[in-house]
Amino acid sequence: MTALNKSIEPGDSPDLTEERASGTFDTNAMAAVIYGSDKFAQRRREISEAISKIPELADSAPLPFLDRFGKVTEGSRKLSVILENIDKLIDPSSYEEGLHLYTEVMGMEGHPLALHEVMFIPALIAQASDEQQVKWLGRARRREIIGCYAQTEMGHGSNLRALETTATYSPETQEFILHSPTITSLKWWPGALGKSANWAVVVANLIIRDKNYGPHPFMVQLRDEDSHEPLPGITVGDIGPKMAFNGGDNGFLGFRNYRIPREYLLNRHAKVEADGRYVKPPHAKINHSAMIRVRSHMATGQGALLAHALVIAVRYSAVRRQGYLEDKSREVKVLDYQTQQHRLFPSIARAYAFIFCGFETIRLYDQLLIDVQNGNTSGMADLHALTSGLKSVVTYQTGEGIEQARMACGGHGYSMASYISEIYGVAIGGCTYEGENMVMLLQLGRYLVKSIEMIQNGKSRELGPMVAYLAENESEIDLNLGPNEYLKVFEYAARNQTWRATEKFQKLRNSGMSNEKAWNQASVELTRASRLHTRLYIMSTFINHVGSIVDQKVKGVLIDLLNVHVTYEVMDIGIYVQGLLSSNQMDLIRNQLYVSLETIRPNAVSLVDSFQISDMQLRSVLGRRDGNVYENLFKWAKSSPLNKTDVLPSVTQYLKPMMEKSKL
């Protein structure tokens, strides 16, 4: 009989082999569900295999032992090896294959092409005219140029209307003059801007005859294409070390009356004619499209980051033995403790939920892109609201889940040998980039308040499908019926909170308070409504996705995982459902959660193995596929540069003289 868990190999830790043998489903079949098709899951495995055959693609040292300079250099070195071998490794026209290749080889610490692929090229696709695409897109795709997306400034990131960089049109020369008038107007943070990029999409206020038309995207050359020196009028550099992404060069950028041709305004939607006439775009916020795209991809991206941490924590918990349960002759795997399961299994469910929900959101974005290219912008507000809430909830919960995974690994989780702190640093960057989470929750809050106002004005029928539940009355809940009943509990909580928050805002406003002050005083309640609404969306896409799965064994275990999810989520929002559920019902749900943790236990390792994250990609001693943790932990420590000599110069220079002095 072939093993259902495809990861069993001779030489593996017997503890992990035992876990893999208890799995009830084929991990390749689950990987096909996670990665959208059997074909792509298979391609991922083939690409990982091909990468492993090129030794130069391996890290030259464990990344945590490299300093900043070493990390940046290592990223560029590996990138050049990738590009020499790219045709052997992937189909270069496949974005997904490229993403897998980069993630595996470059890791998550940042590299010169990260923003080129994630924002620069997408911004050109969405915002450059056909003519401009002929000029730049091919060059960008062939990597003749390296680009980034430069919007945020030292003084302003969230409030785009207050950006200070100006692009003033000069009809005489038909040029835009880019200028940074203050210190705070320096572009600050853009990935790959500091040292790698030679071009950028720069967001600056378009000024024509003293009138400010607001932020617009411009294509700007920053460095000479031969010497890579900054061009005259450009000040550019690296902003220094960060919590994570230290292989990347997030940068600063200033302009001193820097001239670019009129044709360098990305003008698919808005244009400036030669005489300075402004042609309006079809939607006022169309220039925000590069951000909507990244936000749409963040649920799968963050799900993958959470998955990395869980692969490490769950595998390690199956080989780590500490303490006893009934059998006093052998210490127990820590994964058998209910507290450990409660710490990790709901996060496994969330990682799956984020990935499935991400599929749906990317589908909505791709549809919107087609609609917008055809002149139909009617879906923009809905997707903006949805992705604003989603990026906030998934990044926050991913951060929470990763931190729990770290603690679940005890002391070794705190070591960089686990690599979890790096994953954490990368993931929580997402709470800030692409819109600070509170700010984005409030964007969704605006949309929810408007939806309630439509209901109040008798326009319930005009509500979109995602907010139609706000107009419904609650019905009786029978919690024995399964996930759809839990969905109703969430609908109740989100509806109730959205009405309460809206009514609070309206009451304050009606009391004579200004709109802004009333909004501010209701804003915590509004963010709570946004979170509940978003969690409802995540739960409903999880339920729908599981419903569509054909492989019965895979579907069976995903239903078990869904049971962990719905019971955990409802317990987690207990305070919002007090009016709906009795304390007996809450006890029932709590017990269902404990039962579902036991049900999922035999499949825990297979569920994380199904993410099929290779050892190379994981970069974690604790999370190794073979589970041979201890001998490799010792090897890892011995490879520390501090252990190259037994006596460090710092000891000879400072500690020895100190001890000698004390002896006198």
Ligand SMILES: CCCCCCCCCC/C=C\CCCCC/C=C/C(=O)SCCNC(=O)CCNC(=O)[C@H](O)C(C)(C)COP(=O)(O)OP(=O)(O)OC[C@H]1O[C@@H](n2cnc3c(N)ncnc32)[C@H](O)[C@@H]1OP(=O)(O)O
């Ligand atoms: C395959 C890709 C994978 C991607 C990620 C995976 C991650 C995994 C691994 C990570 C590895 C590397 C990735 C690192 C990438 C990091 C890249 C980071 C990039 C950046 O951070 S770029 C800078 C981002 N900056 C922001 O997000 C700024 C946030 N602020 C805003 O967006 C706006 O200021 C605002 C939305 C808060 C407000 O906009 P403003 O223009 O001022 O509008 P308002 O006046 O407030 O509102 C007016 C009405 O307009 C509506 N509105 C606003 N925006 C939109 C929109 N985009 N579409 C439609 N409608 C919009 C708003 O709702 C108001 O409507 P109303 O009047 O209420 O009807």
Ligand SMILES: Cc1cc2nc3c(=O)[nH]c(=O)nc-3n(C[C@H](O)[C@H](O)[C@H](O)COP(=O)(O)OP(=O)(O)OC[C@H]3O[C@@H](n4cnc5c(N)ncnc54)[C@H](O)[C@@H]3O)c2cc1C
């Ligand atoms: C890892 C990383 C990568 C990045 N990459 C890029 C990039 O490639 N290109 C780019 O252009 N930018 C990039 N950024 C910048 C990023 O987009 C901004 O930092 C982000 O949008 C937040 O803006 P801010 O820094 O101005 O935060 P601030 O707005 O200053 O936030 C500070 C606090 O004020 C609160 N606050 C602000 N406004 C409001 C409000 N209206 N209501 C309530 N509370 C409010 C926030 O909630 C937060 O608590 C990156 C940032 C990071 C961390």
